[in-house]
């Protein structure tokens with residue numbers, strides 16, 4: 001590095017204590033290769049984006065072809081074939097009432113769009129007082145100011161309390177730490193009662209409820225019972241409040257079905273996707289809306305238009321990558337791979353449940369989590385276990401980024417059973433290192 005080079009400022013990194021970033025020169029399948037030739041098994045899909053393996057040739061080819069044809073054109077007043085094709089293909093897989101797609105850049109912007117659509121819908125309909133958002137405990141919806149506001153309090157947003165918009169907070173179905181002190185075997189999803197009260201008392205002021213359907217990711221890979229999501233849908237419908245499903249993590253097969261909402265048998269009013277949309281190649285997001293929502297934006301009144309957009313909205317190269325990723329769903333046995341991953345999780349997790357230092361294990365689709373027992377003061381994202389585990393995993397050639405005291409696996413779908421079993425073996429070995437007395 002010469003003195004004129006800019007310093008690279010990495011996200012979610014404390015340079016005062018964290019090791020320098022590893023420079024990666026290539027990626028193939030589930031493996032990344034460092035500049036000095038070490039192979040690292042990417043067991044978290046590079047921040048939950050990669051579906052079909054790194055540098056999948058079909059997506060790489062589609063990107064190259066599109067880049068040579070049309071790299072970009074503004075999306076206000078213009079359109080293009082890759083976006084039109086993508087809308088047509090997504091239309092076949094998203095729940096039928098969601099007939100409208102608004103593209104943006106990443107998961108956070110997809111959430112901002114959904115919140116703004118919900119709020120402006122009520123304003124366009126002459127009910128501007130219906131503008132509040134309800135969000136769940138343990139939620140994470142992104143790092144932009146609106147998305148950060150609906151995310152629950154955490155070290156990520158502690159410095160920004162003054163910027164966060166006020167949000168109504170309700171319980172999550174976090175069964176390992178039940179918010180109402182019950183156990184799943186005998187409960188009747190009483191954690192929904194708080195939402196029911198909020199909607200009954202303040203429904204006239206509430207525009208939407210936002211949830212991560214079935215799986216809360218960054219909050220600790222918390223798996224909800226299907227009944228919880230079904231209950232949220234029932235209550236929001238009963239009180240004429242929109243349901244926003246943030247499928248940024250769960251979309252495109254992570255929970256075993258194309259979307260978590262499909263798995264739970266519900267249809268939201270607004271749905272956000274990003275991460276896996278392009279198979280992990282490029283940044284692209286989409287917010288889907290129902291006819292009812294879209295129709296409130298169409299009128300002779302220009303002020304009722306949705307004044308939101310980003311320079312790279314619906315970038316053609318990103319849309320081409322997304323189309324190529326959807327092709328792979330059709331041409332390769334993607335859901336068989338997903339089922340095979342789920343089977344390994346089901347086989348390997350019970351042994352961890354018995355370990356004296358394990359508080360809980362959970363899995364859904366391709367995602368598995370092992371929550372480690374730590375003193376209350378050391379729980380959460382900043383747990384002292386995290387850097388030790390992270391370094392240990394890397395030293396064994398595996399990329400896993402524990403969420404504090406929660407170790408999770410979220411692999412590309414092309415991982416083999418042998419590779420996944422190796423990841424489990426490494427986690428097993430790590431317990432002996434961090435809990436030598438157990």
Ligand SMILES: Cc1ncc(COP(=O)(O)O)c(C=O)c1O
Nearest residue numbers: 106107108140141142217248249
């Ligand atoms: C459920 C959920 N929503 C939104 C986001 C934000 O997505 P992005 O990082 O692409 O802005 C994330 C990111 O992890 C997420 O897990």
